[in-house]
Amino acid sequence: MTSTTSDDSRLDRAPKDTGPVDIERRAVAEAHLQNTTVRNISWRGVTVTVKDRETKLPKAIVENVEGIVEAGEICALMGPSGCGKTTLLNVLASRPTGALKVESTVLVNGVGPSRAAFREMSRFVEQDDALIGALTVRETLNFASRLASTSSLPKRERIARIDGLLDSFGLVEQADTLIGTPIRKGISGGQKRRVGVASQLITSPKILFLDEPTSGLDSAASWEVVNYLKGVAKRNNLIVIASIHQPSTSTFNLFDKLLLLSAGKTHYFGPVAVVGPHYNSLGLELPLQVNPAEFLLELVNVDFAATRHRRLEQMQHAWAASRRAAELAAAVADVEAKGAALSSFSDTTLELAAAEKRPSAPSLVLTLLHRSFVKSYRDVVVYGIRLAMYTGLAIMMGTVWLRLGADQSSIIPLTNAIFFGSAFMSFMAVAYCPAFLEDYEQFLKEKRNGLYGATELVISNFLIGTPYLFVFSVVFSAISYWLSNFQPTARAFFTWVLWLFLDLLAAEGLVVLVTSAFPVFVIALALVAFANGLWMSVDGFMVPPTVLNVFYRYVFHFWDYQKYVFENMMVNEFADRVYACASASLPGGDCQCMWQTDLADQCLIRGQGVLDQYGYRPGYMGKDVGIMMGIIAGYRIAAWLVLKLKR
Template identity: 80%
Template sequence: MDVVNVDVERHAVAEAHLKNTTIRHIAWKGVTVTVKDRETKLPKEILENVEGIVEAGEICALMGPSGCGKTTLLNVLASRPTGAQNVEGEVLVNGSKPSRSAFREMSRFVEQEDALIGSLTVRETLNFASRLASTSSLPKKERVARIDGLLDSFGLREQASALIGTPVRKGISGGQKRRVGVASQLITSPKILFLDEPTSGLDSAASFEVVNYLKGVAKRNHLIVVVSIHQPSTAVFNLFDKLLLLSAGKTHYFGRVSDVGRHYESIGRELPLHVNPAEFLLELVNIDFSQNRNSASDQLDELHKAWTASPRAGDLMAAVDEVARNGDRTVTLERAEKKPSIPSVILTLLHRSFIKSYRDVFVYGIRFAMYIGLAIMMGTVWLRLEATQESIIPLINGIFFGSAFMSFMAVAYCPAYLEDYLQFVKEKHNGLYGPTELVISNFLIGLPYLFLISLIFSAISYWLSNFQPTALAFFTWVFWLFLDLLAAEGLVVFMTSLFPSFVISLALVAFANGLWMSVDGFMVQPGILNVFYKYVFHYWDYQKYVFENMMINEFAERTYSCASVGDGCQCMWQTELADQCLIAGQGVLDQYGYAPGHMRKDIGIMMGIIVGYRVAGWIVLKLKK
């Protein structure tokens, strides 16, 4: 009995936070969306004068054939970018149009393919979602109780400690992921929830499971739920309170699901017995596969006209107009909870990234393995080079290889950052945090790992290759390699933010690194480098400063013996030490135009480049809609 009481108490605490607002309904009036036709380049309406109203506690389905405008309407209702040329109409909450920030505070959106971090457990996913939202201000005990209540409500208690799943580690099922996606939004205390195809890819049993949970949560907590859905089963279809049926961007029905049969019966299109009503309705308004398109289009227009002339359409227009006339002047959220501060969000993101960094091998594990393999290969190819003139060119090649290819292999970070980017897009749209928190936390989490990579790589390759054998020279090498990796990772963040596609970002980062290799001073010495590449790319090429200072670190204070020829010697580089049968390392540097004494300036430039890439990534994230 005590256990039951504890579960009931958890359930009550988990849902109490959803009942402290005055939101009663959401309505949309005259929603019309116009885009530019790809073929004719003329304006084309993909939504035309769509109206509807959903009360608190109701779950509404947006249904229609592919391309009918479901997702576009859902984005309009959720105040998200549509990419349209023109959007008209009003979306009203309690009869008033809230500000964008207020609407984001009260609503959440669950994508068709919801971005979840695969290396987190189900409980951790809900916990971090809670910490990023206003619920972070609650005592830890109450926040845990809310999470436990949602786990129980969504049937996820047994999976609480299971991973979401990564490409190399199997996680929970597709239906369970959908429920986690919804639960992670509910934990942030929304009052309006939008879902894009939440049953896509699920079998009928899993689909029923997801929608049934949504219906229960909506009823218990007076939550408004709007769902786009493609082809639900009869059982799933009957779970919805209201239906908006679209075809070619026009309304063909809006009202209670229980009344849809009577409406079509009144216009001579009676729903047949023992047939899934959703399938019948979709076939009725779908003309994509009609042999006679003109005739089918005419029939579709007749169905639309029948709807607009029906009493239900008139009642809907009157209800929406009444809501607009008598709406509240403001939409209030009676919250005792505050949104977390920027430092708090950064710490939460750091914690989440830290867990991901050691669980997901694609973040740093594979990179550690690659860099260790590269270090062993480099150390054994450039093995114990003596301080002779024959080793000078191999040492220069080794410096270039060690710095340039370490930078190049930062492309392996693309998939890990892409997952963070997709998570950020979802959480930004839901008003949880912005690009500042992402960029700072992403930079900070990489610092210890990149330094450790630099240290391990250098500890293996530096001494095997027999570069300048002093502790100062070794740690100088480690320091420049660390700056090299920081800049390279900043380039990955910038390029992937600009083009969030794995293939495109990978290609662009690889191309950029190839360019930096070509103009860093190794392939073509700075003194004879093409003027265009020298002044356009060379001076802000981070590999240039790494290669130059590694060269100075190796050659500035080291001497190399010349080759013995009979009783004398022959030196490949003529320096002031030639009479001693030695080559001063500065003679090698002179060929490149390198001289010691400006390391501080070069460090400052490198810091500027590192910060510059992060700022450029921040600007991209800030400007993107």
Template identity: 60%
Template sequence: MWPFASRPAKEAIEKRTNLVSYSTDIEDGVVTETHLMNNDVKNFTWKGVTVTVKDSKTGAPKVILDNIDGVVQAGEILALMGPSGCGKTSLLNVLARRDVSVAAKVEGTVLINGNVASTSSFREMTSYVEQEDALIGSLTVMETMYFAARLSHKNTLTKAARIRRISTLIASFGLTNQANNIIGTPIRKGISGGQKRRLSVISQLITAPKILFLDEPTSGLDSTASSEVISFVKNAAKKNNLIVICSIHQPSTTTFQLFDKLLLLSGGRSHYFGSVAGIQDHFNSLNQPLPLHMNPAEFLLDLMNTDFARGHEDAEARLSNIHRGWLNSELAKDLDTQITSAQSNNLPLPDSTSSTRSFFIDVATLVHRSFIKSYRDVVAYGIRIAMYFGLAVMMGTVWLRMDYDQRSIQPVINAIFFGGAFMSFMAVAYVPAFLEDRANFVKERHNGLYGATAFMVSNFIIGLPYQFLISILFSIIAYWLSNFRPTADGFFLWVMWLFLDLVAAESLVVLVSSIFPIFVVALALTAFANGLWMCVDGFMVTPAILNVFYKYVFSYIDYQSYVFKGMMVNQFAESTYTCGSKCECMYVTPLAAECKIAGQGVLDQYDYNTGNTGKWVGILLGIVLGYRMLGTLVLMVKKH
């Protein structure tokens, strides 16, 4: 693990920068590293937290949190526990300054060291670990930590200190043997569920938060893995003076006893706040003794739950008595005293440690991470490349070696439409990969790592080489097999139009998936939009006779229409076709006397003029920019 002597030894090495101090202990070959601020977070308090929403059925005000108080000291880990629907997730979101629900009214005070922290300062001091592991499955454990550290604005660690801290955290959370293992994708097995939860936690600890919020960190884990996760978190809290607030559903006895404090909720009201060790005495005083040989957490949850109680009215009355008993208890009075003392001491907030790293470094880091993800994750681009390869072979063999006789004109037009329209239509395969990236962005944006613009720019950049590769591979097969205009400039113009087509199509996927981040909905709407673009791009109905509504509302913003125009001009502007043995020309052009058709005659039927390539490319780029800007705006506005 570490190249240190195995004999017991203990050293302390102090390294100081202008803002941050590091203390490293070496014992039995294991390194532990503590990150200390000049002014630590000593306490986190909240008083009178009340949340009111509108009832979805009646429209009347509905209280989901009612006058909740609490205080957590540095180094403590608090469990928010209660039956489903008790309000623990809502409380966690209020404390973490996240949206509770649409149009929720939030009242009460939440203070750090007795002060109201600004939004930027609060983000520097806190991190939030989601219930669902929003990890990039194709990265390794070490890479996940590396990029989390690189993206963090919350510390000013040097590169050497950052690498040291990554290794320390990985070792401290028992992931050393998995450091070079990938997290896991749908087609590649990775680390276990418990290891993923630990990684989710340390990927936030690397940003050196002073307050850590955990939403159901043991969800989906067995009792052993659950206690393992909480044990590692508890050790980190003690060693780093970290405040941890954790919502939890039904912990095992071992896991439950690891918490320092418990806030017990039911129906949005407090029924206990205090040490886990003090639970038995308090509930004994209420004539609700904890049974022997029973998980205390399970007993408390049964006590708080009225949904499945046989005697519902008796259960409600019992719960009311427990609530009143809590309000009148010495513990409640002591809590009020602690909160008053903490809020009146008004200790200074920690010094700001935000780095001055530029937007461009954020983008470069995200591009680097996305590059690793893209070449490892065959779902993102590997399957798509194989799909487009198959499409190219199919197209090239169906329209095999079309000759330059007039009977081939319509099939060639059909091939041009198919090549452009279906290439963009197949971009819907990008939906699941983008939704995964978006989920990771939402998590990291909430933790203050980077914004929507950096995410959108990096997403655009990383897609370009793959879109160009797809365009080249598709064209090498389909273009020459179909016998389109056999010149170098004709080939590369075709590649250009196909590339712009894919760029626009993927940008449409990004916009729709940003607005509707649900796989089935995003897939259906993107497919519908592409179907609409096919109908009005000029192939199905020529622009001259297209319905006025569709022409002026949709056709001018249809990126496929400009691709179709460009490909048509590329193929026909300089081509000629023979009129057959009977010299009966389908299109009347100046070459009719020679029993030939000038390709311009075909373009005239569609009212397409030459010399507009630059304008059409500019419009296409404008559409791409519009999609991306709208997508960025959506991500800025949407919170989830």
């Protein structure tokens, strides 16, 4: 992977076939693949440049770093806060860094694999790993396995792998315990860290990147996690590269190699056992009975003493001129030279493996649907709270607008009730933001690990939500519609349910779009609320379409989904209904109707007279349903585009 980029892509793209792959070539590739292992990962010339916040000039936060880690080894990236550990880890894992410029050559077995092949062989564990709180520990590992290439394994073998990981990570007793939601307590923070690592190991990666895997763990738990990683690396020829901050002595000694950074520059790379002699040769002897990791971090820290800068420069120059640095450069060059001859063939076999092992799109959608279904009925934040809110709203609406009569005094209250029911049902969809944010964080992690993409998420999210939204529409309508005494026919009732259902589908699509674009709870909440406020203002109730000014009418009104809901609910209520004029019984028999229609001589008001002040006419329901379906699809497609472009 040789590149000089603006952080768009640091992996070579997959080679394009120039013709059909013949059977013999595929057979040879597959046979070679059985014996193909990742022997090493190497990198050289890794330089990351950002814009300095103060000077606004380019500034290198990682500068000309190189290294090599062999299969079966576990390497620690260490250095003081802000030295570039996480940035370097992201470059090695081909993840976005947000940098102005990234220059790097990252090779596997001496060659640059395609993006698909690299994602197939590697996994990344975030410092704050996203886990679904409504799943148990065992289910988390099971779904991770089903989404990865290990989904092709027999069920018995997958279960055996899960049981082995649970035992190795000390999670057997917590296997059937929930990860934990804001409402239901689950496992501890340290146990979550172990589950995060285990959920990546279950997919059988060849290279594992970890960002602060021991963060939040005590020294005993940290040692257990790193010790297990070391054992797995040895047994399975796994390469483990982990950024780590201030490990205990026992944990530090478990690592095979150490890359020590300061201000983005290499101060040491090599076996942990040799770091002492290296600094002894510089006259900086490691004290006895002192944690060597703490000593090294204090040695390369630049935050608290300006006088250290010259000494740090001297130490960095001493490393660059050392025999071990020369040997490292030679080893990296040797690996690259050996890999050049096999570049095309190795990349082809790895690409075939990635394509053939990956689950199909329908299989991924079904797995995501299954996972979302488990979450939907266990986590009340997803749909339970909304069902309670909508039920309460229906009871309130039905009892406030209680048994309205078929006379003109009820016309304005009925109109208000139609607006209130449709608009506030739509507005309350904002409660879906927290649940989708959890799905979004999970998606980002799994997308970056190459498990699935935006298409699978958008389809599964829509499919899992649709039945629940239909239930909400029926429950709300069954309570409020008959209590308020809207047009008492079955046809009118089910038409109301249809429009409320479409209203909720559009509202949830808006939530998914906004939250995908702005995945911060407070921001998403504010923007969705603002959008709903805008839709309420221009849907035709506050200001009739016949009066609404030209700007809002043509810029917002016609693609406001609440406009079509309100209009068709009004038509549903008033088009075929007649209302009595309330003044018919006054002395003298004079009839005073608030709306003058052709039934005025009978002291009645035809409902169409109410619709005329809004410019509404029946007969457009089919067209409006089509427009609503287009708006619903538009929100989902827009969300898909946003998620597709997310790095």
